[in-house]
Amino acid sequence: MKFQGTDAYVATDDLKVAVNAAVALERPLLVKGEPGTGKTELARQVSQALGLRMIEWNIKSTTKAQQGLYEYDAVSRLRDSQLGEERVHDVKNYIKKGKLWTAFEADEKVVLLIDEIDKADIEFPNDLLQELDKMEFHVYETGETIKAKVRPIVIITSNNEKELPDAFLRRCFFHYIRFPEPEVMKQIVEVHHPGIKEKLLTTALTQFYEIRETAGLKKKPSTSEVLDWLKLLLAEDMTPEDLKRDGANALPKLHGALLKNEQDVHLFERLAFMARSQQPRR
Known part of the structure; x- marks a missing residue:
């Protein structure tokens, strides 16, 4: 057995x-x-x-x-x-x-x-x-x-x-x-979302792990939450380009699937504000 x-x-x-x-x-x-x-x-x-x-x-x-x-x-x-x-x-x-x-x-x-x-x-x-x-x-x-x-x-x-x-x-x-490494996470995603495009998956997981490693985050998003997030991205037919973030827009797309309390949402909003304030004026 x-x-x-x-x-x-x-x-x-x-x-x-x-x-x-x-x-x-x-x-x-x-x-x-x-x-x-x-x-x-x-x-x-x-x-x-x-x-x-x-x-x-x-x-x-x-x-x-x-x-x-x-x-x-x-x-x-x-x-x-x-x-x-x-x-x-x-x-x-x-x-x-x-x-x-x-x-x-x-x-x-x-x-x-x-x-x-x-x-x-x-x-x-x-x-x-x-x-x-x-x-x-x-x-x-x-x-x-x-x-x-x-x-x-x-x-x-x-x-x-x-x-x-x-x-x-x-x-x-x-x-x-232990929390899955990116390669293991890809295998998990493939089980739940077979055939997902490689470029979209790579872009999404890169962003996901960046979010988890953000200093000051109160609740790190989990495996089940990234699977929900990817399901939404697929439902909305989003592309890797749609997921791009810059300093002025630090919140991830459809962030409600990943960030589960107001402190973490405010954290990313503050990061965006700080990034905007550091940008050179034209």
């Missing part, structure tokens, strides 16, 4: 090594990187490439680790008991299975994605240590132990918004998805 990438996802050699190492070690794969670098999509592509079902757990700031195991609805049970419902006698009727439970009870190997783990409370990763390590947990209301029938492939993503506990990191195989 080896991951070699897919036609729809350009995986670098080091990323393929990381996925296959995590599978071989039976450890969760912790994937970090800038937003928009394909971390979540990686899990989907691993699932597709290996022919495995994917179970996706999207983490929010309010998500608790217990929700991934199960939730016991005591309120509903109390209400049913007051109404004399027959189902009240079986506590299992009030237990809602979480994503880990679903993955553990699968008869076949599945891919379990725990997406954006750094959004949750700092204690969230620690609360899942034993469950992810031993691949089992106890249900106190029923007295049963749920143990993985087949150990799932666990992929955990993080946008690096907060540090994760050392004890959690020790149990993971770690990989950082």
Whole structure:
């Protein structure tokens, strides 16, 4: 069972090594990187490439680790008991299975994605240590132990918004998805926009990387944003000449696809103003 990438996802050699190492070690794969670098999509592509079902757990700031195991609805049970419902006698009727439970009870190997783990409370990763390590947990209301029938492939993503506990990191195989170099980016673009003209692509990517390297930029545009930008350029039938910028017009064409906050827009406007003020008067 080896991951070699897919036609729809350009995986670098080091990323393929990381996925296959995590599978071989039976450890969760912790994937970090800038937003928009394909971390979540990686899990989907691993699932597709290996022919495995994917179970996706999207983490929010309010998500608790217990929700991934199960939730016991005591309120509903109390209400049913007051109404004399027959189902009240079986506590299992009030237990809602979480994503880990679903993955553990699968008869076949599945891919379990725990997406954006750094959004949750700092204690969230620690609360899942034993469950992810031993691949089992106890249900106190029923007295049963749920143990993985087949150990799932666990992929955990993080946008690096907060540090994760050392004890959690020790149990993971770690990989950082570096931002793609221009040559790799061209391969990614070719997957999404096949047949794009070489000159337009070169001009657009040159401008894109110049924008990313602009000093003072608050949010660098990501891979997903450059793909959106190129889609717009193609829809508008723009040429390389249309993309040319000068000091007086520092904002890129259709900049709303690349610049996502007013500070960065103002930064380019200031750069344009400074360039105009430095131009010799006629």
